[in-house]
Amino acid sequence: MISSKPVRGTRDILPDEMKIRDRLEQKILEIYHAHGFSRIETPIMENLELLLGSEGGENLKMLFTILKRGEKLDLTKDASVLDLCDMGLRFDLTLPLSRFYSNNQAVLESPFKAIQIGNVFRAERPQKGRFRSFKQCDIDIIGDPSINAEIELMDTTAKALIAMGFKGFTIKVNHRQLLGAVIRKAGFAAESIGTVCISLDKLDKIGVAGVTQELLSKGHDQEKVECLMSCVNNINLENLNQWVDDPEAIEELTQVIKAVKTLSKEEFEVVFDFSLIRGMGYYTGLIFEVSYGPYGYSIAGGGRYDNMIGKYNKVSVPAVGFSIGFERIISILLEEEKDGRQAKKAIVMFYETQNDRFQDVIAEGDAWRDKGYLVNLVAMKKKFGKQIAAWNNGSYQGFLVFGRDKEIKTF
Amino acid sequence: MISSKPVRGTRDILPDEMKIRDRLEQKILEIYHAHGFSRIETPIMENLELLLGSEGGENLKMLFTILKRGEKLDLTKDASVLDLCDMGLRFDLTLPLSRFYSNNQAVLESPFKAIQIGNVFRAERPQKGRFRSFKQCDIDIIGDPSINAEIELMDTTAKALIAMGFKGFTIKVNHRQLLGAVIRKAGFAAESIGTVCISLDKLDKIGVAGVTQELLSKGHDQEKVECLMSCVNNINLENLNQWVDDPEAIEELTQVIKAVKTLSKEEFEVVFDFSLIRGMGYYTGLIFEVSYGPYGYSIAGGGRYDNMIGKYNKVSVPAVGFSIGFERIISILLEEEKDGRQAKKAIVMFYETQNDRFQDVIAEGDAWRDKGYLVNLVAMKKKFGKQIAAWNNGSYQGFLVFGRDKEIKTF
Structure with missing residues (x-):
């Protein structure tokens, strides 16, 4: 017998959760549409060359690749992944969007x-x-x-999160340029910015002492490391210009936080967080992430990536994105039981297979549907009491028996 | 520069089409929910063993397979697809559903x-x-x-098609058992049923003469072929028992067509079509397909597959499915311009980047959103006349300038 488990690391989604997912997706779409955004779709597969040529950071190590087919597949010679595969599954939606924009720019709004x-x-x-x-x-x-x-993306994303029942979340904001400038000012070479950021990214996990240790063990000067960690400990929105000479980045960061604070109506926080790094290599400006409650992961994140579209396009095009992690939202909502599983207007209509003409049963079901009910037609079993008990599963408001009941009975 | 085209055989979906797709999907979901169906989801990847072990017919030749990762991938020895890959992309939704049902049966309604x-x-x-x-x-x-x-699936699918604007389509019905019985009665060996069906499947493309030719060239007796083609030419719902001894199959076919005809209210046709074959090897009983207008392809299809779930389960479980080909529906709707691209309550609000505080612009946008408008905020360009012309793209009912217009202007 073949296993009925889904493939490793994936899962089946059952009806109860699916209802919540569909409802949330509709809510998100509604808010995004109301703000002038338009939905598009790209294939889940992209050319492997495109995926590997991106600055996807760690995600490139986690690619699923698709075997070439037919003549294209040559197994006789020494094979690398690129010999064997020509496509891969997308690891994010930003790279496909950049390709999409270049491919369709002529017919898109601007x-x-x-x-x-x-x-x-x-x-x-x-x-x-x-x-x-x-x-x-x-x-x-x-x-x-x-x-x-950036302001519009933060405002719109926040509205979507609030509509889904989240309140009191925090948007953390940082600026890639500022991060680089601070690291350079502490005395590090420009080439070291990447590796220093990888260590800084661990601040919330291993703390200042851990990061200091790691930077020293990477061979960096004690003096530079101490200077950087002193900045990490003391930098804030008011004293930024003591730590860095980049008036443009400081102005952008300050203005965005100020504007979003005004728009927040105190339903959420927006703060500067110098320890916010975000992994992707493609960000060029402001970066942001949403944290919520005691959960040790972000529920949304994004940033500006002004240079990506230029790779597929003659001219570089500025771009910013904000992504909600749908699975994390769902798992929090399920955990906090925020889904509001209200009693639906749904009923079961039982019928007797021996006596009832099924087309008449369907017609009677339609009459109840016209009154706004979801109606599930189910054949009666001999042990009807037991069957009724089985259908009292929280999904239905009541039931009726075709040809007998004129009103809905409660379980 | 890297190509910005989507991978071969796939495409990008633009905002205008996406709006229609989303609306149709909602309509379909609404009707399916109203009839007591519940949505589930399975991963797009399945174990390759599961996919290859199915009776997927021609589709198995068209599998996309995913390269094994890390230690599991051994390129040193002679490699077959099964050495290289352990997962594949699903080719239909029926096989994953069978796996899903076996995996989750304990918590599902029955x-x-x-x-x-x-x-x-x-x-x-x-x-x-x-x-x-x-x-x-x-x-x-x-x-x-x-x-x-079967009756409920046909009724529900027909209601969904009607809700999407289709009328006058035809549900063609046949029965796998009947098909086998007729072929056997014409004198063919039981082992030949499969190959005879492959030829019969081409009736609408190459006609009776073409199919006769093909069967003869496959080496079948002229007498048997003529007997079969005489049946093909003359069999109908009334004379079924002249051609086949299978009262059970005849009764099922007749009853289903009769019931669905009653339910159709003459908005669509339901007919017996002995030339309907359907490719999949897993069908065991009634099979059906929906044809519409002059289009040479079906827009929906399905059938009974009583033995599939038994492969993953200790006990065999009866099952029937009906699948709407969403892409075909969309392409017909776009061609016939049935999408009803009505003027939406959508507006563009222009603002001046020099003078206007963006958070005030957002707040004013929200005020219009509260009145039910979709509002797209756009920065004014110097050549405002030209800009307005570019936004008069059919997606917006009108526009206004922040701080200047109190009412919506038409383009």
Whole structure:
């Protein structure tokens, strides 16, 4: 007998959860549409060359690749992944969007405000709450170089989170340019910025002492490391210019936080967080992440990636995106039972297989549907009492027996 | 510069089409829910062993397979696809549903009425209107051995098609058992049924003469072939028992057609079609397909597959499914312009980047959103006349300028 388990690191989604997912997706879409965003869709497969040529950071190590077919597949010679495969599954929605924009720019509005809702694939080591196939909900503004794009994305994403029942979350904001400038000012070489950031990214896990240790063990000067950690400990929105000479980045960061604070109506926080790094190599400006409650992971994240579209396009096009981690949202809602599983207007109509003409049963079902009910037609079993008990599963408000009951009975 | 085209045989979906797709998907879901069906979701990847062990017919030749990762991948020895790959992309939604049902049966309603909407993948030779990644909308009833399941699926699918604007379509019905019995009665060996069916499947393309030719060239007796083709030419719902001794199959076929005809209210046709074959090897009983207008392809299809779930389960479970080909529906709707692209309540609000505080612009946008408008905020350009012309793209009812217009202006 063949196993009936889904493939490693993936899962089946059952009806109860699916109802919640569909409802949330509709809510998100509604808010995004109301703000002038338009939904698009790209294939889940992309050319392997395109995926590997991106600055996807760690995600490139977690690619799923698709075997070439027919003549293209030559197994006789020494084979690398690129010999064997010509496509891969997308690991995010940002790279496909950049390709999409270049491919379709001529017919798109400018600036183009995109919605993408779809699954992405990463061969992560399976662990609780981490899946190899998971849904993301992204909005992006392409073609607006101003910080209005960041403000609009934060405002719209926050509205979507609030509509889904989240309150009191925190948008953390940082700036890639600022991060680089601070690291350089502490005395590090420009080439070291990447590796220093990888260590800084661990601040919330291993603390200042741990990061100091790691930087020293990487061979960096004690003096530079201490200077950087002193900055990490003391930098804030008011004293930024003591630590860094980048008035443009400081102004962008300050203005965005100020504007979003005004828009927040105190339903959520927006703060500067110098320890926010975000893994992707493609970010160029402001970066942001949403944290919520006691959960040790972000529920949304994004940033500006002004140079990516230029790879597929003659001209570089400014772009910013904000992505909601749909699976994380769902797992929190399920855990906090925020889903509001209200009693639906749904009923079961039982019928007797021996006596009832099924087309009459369907017609009677339609009459109840016209009154606004969801109606599930089910054949009666001999042990009807036992059967009724089995259908009293919380999904139905009541039942009736065709040809006998004129009103809905409660279980 | 890297190509910005989507991978071969796939395509990008633009905002205008996406709006129609989302609306149709909602309509289909609404009707399916109203009939007691529940949506589920399975991963797009399945174990290769499971896919290859299915009776997927021609689709197995069109599998996309995913390269093993890390230690599991051994390129030193002679490699077959099964050495290289351990997963594949699903080619339909029926096989994953069977696996899903076995995996989750304990917590599912009985009978279980499933909705699945999702993409499937087949490495078809790219041609107009055929894609390598395409969406299907399936409903299945698992656990009902009676023809009520077929009747309910046909009724519900027909209601969904009507709601999407289709009228006057035809549900063609045949019975796998009947097909086998007729072929046997014409004198063919039981082992030949499969290959004879492959030829019969071409009736609508190459006609009776072509099929006769093909069967003869396959080496079948002229007498048997003539007997079969005489049946093909003359068999109908009234004279079935002249051609075949299978009262059970005849009764099922007749009853289903009669019941669905009653339910159709003459908005669509339901007919017996002995030339209907359907490729999949897993069908065991009634099979059906929906044809519409002059289009040479079916827009929906399905059948009973009582033995499939038994492969993953200790006991065999009866099952029937009906699948709408979403891409075909969309392409017909776009061609016939049935999409009803009505003027939406959507506006553009322009603002001046120099003078206007963006958070005030957002707040004013919200005020219009509260009145029910979709509002797209766009920065004014110097050449405002030209900009307005560019936004008069049919997607917006009008526009206004922040701080200047109190009412919506038409383009």
